[in-house]
Amino acid sequence: MRPYSLDDVRATCKPKDSWWTVFLVDPVACRLTLLVANHTAVTPNGLSRFSLILGTAAAVCFAAGRLAAGAALFYLSFMVDCMDGKIARLKGTGTVFGLWVDYVGDRIRVVCCAIGLASGQYAATGELAYILLGTGVAVLDLFRYVNAPQMKRVRDAVRENWPVPGAVEAHGEEHGGVSGEVSVTRAEVSAVLQEAASLIEASAGPEGSSTAGPRRGRRPSPARRVRRMLGTYRLIGPFLARYRIRTHLVSGIEFHAAVFVVAPLLGAGALLPVVTGAGALLLLNEVYLVFRLWRFTRMPAPVLPESAAPVPHGAQRVPA
Structure with a gap:
């Protein structure tokens, strides 16, 4: 079997992704994926576990007040998390259980890092604001990942009531992947x-x-x-x-990058304003998606001519 090329790896990238991933992660992740695919037998689940280990190490660094080290480890953890999907698509070794591992690992990483960041700054300053900040980050992230599958269920339910296949697709795109991101x-x-x-x-x-x-x-x-x-x-x-x-420029990925990479690298003084601003932007994005879903559910089904109307199974169309 011929070795994989960089073009093969790039072909596994998502058709639409966050700007943070496209510009600041994929250029390195694709090259590392090429090395891993051609020279190791590492599985996607193995990369997911390694990503979780790096994420846990980042949380420990945040709790110890080592913000720059925690930011670097979180960035590496996210990069490895991007690599597992590329390996799965490249080699065709993805599994349904792997989707669950990737999904749960992401949530554990974010919650642990939020706790580490909040507890570390609270221990250093004694300010309750950091505890509230860590709680807000965890709650907002969990809400986003609980809300996205429910929105997808609503859209799928509406699609079932549209008699013309593909009619709904003209009005919006599906949720993207396991991450639950919503495309606009x-x-x-x-x-x-x-x-x-x-x-x-x-x-x-x-x-x-x-x-x-x-x-x-x-x-x-x-x-x-x-x-x-x-x-x-x-x-x-x-x-x-x-x-x-992707059209929505502030999604969960940008939120995580701002909270766990950008703000810690800027220093302890930037944590409160940067995290608060990123959280407000993410919340506005979620409000817009809910508004879009509301408009989507209010769209009336198209009225079809009698000749194009669907006929129930077993029934016969009576000529006019």
Whole structure:
């Protein structure tokens, strides 16, 4: 059997992924995956266990107040966690149990690191804010991973009531992979922004309408600001697609990177503001996804002509 090439490994990358993974993890992870695939017999489950060990070591470093070491170990843990999926897809050795191992290992790593980070800073400063911060990180992460499968169940239930195969797919993408991430299409974001601009413009009256020219010395109306956002998004959308970056730029992966890599590297003084800001952005992302799901469930099923309507099993269509 020929050795695997770097192109073979890159072909195993997800069609869409977080910008943190695409730019800061995959360039190294793909090359390490190539070495592991060609020169070792390590299994995906073995890599998952190693990732959990590194994550536990990161939690110990955080608890001991060694923030930079903890950040480095967490980054390595996440990189190895990315490698196990690539190995499974490359060699075709993935299993259903491996999905469970990967899923549970991620949750254990995040909870342990949140506890280590909070306890270490509380021991050093005595400030209760760090305990609340660690609790908030763990709760927000667990909510995200509990909520995503439930949202997928709702979308699947709606799909069962649509008589035209593929009709729902035009309105949104599936949840991605085992991680429970929710993908947002560019068309959906554009539609939501356009709808928001229309609603704001309608409620603003003559001064907020797009037909009224900008007034000197006055701030642009909310409708104009939304339309500018829409124009900016249409410019960056092709860039995101070219580099297989998911449209929602603040997901769980970016949240973990901000909390356990970026903030510790910046120092203890950056923990509270960086983690709080990252948590607020992730919460806004979750609120938007729930809003999108609400809009999705309110869409009426298309009315089909009689000739295209589905016929129950065993029944006969009566000609008109």
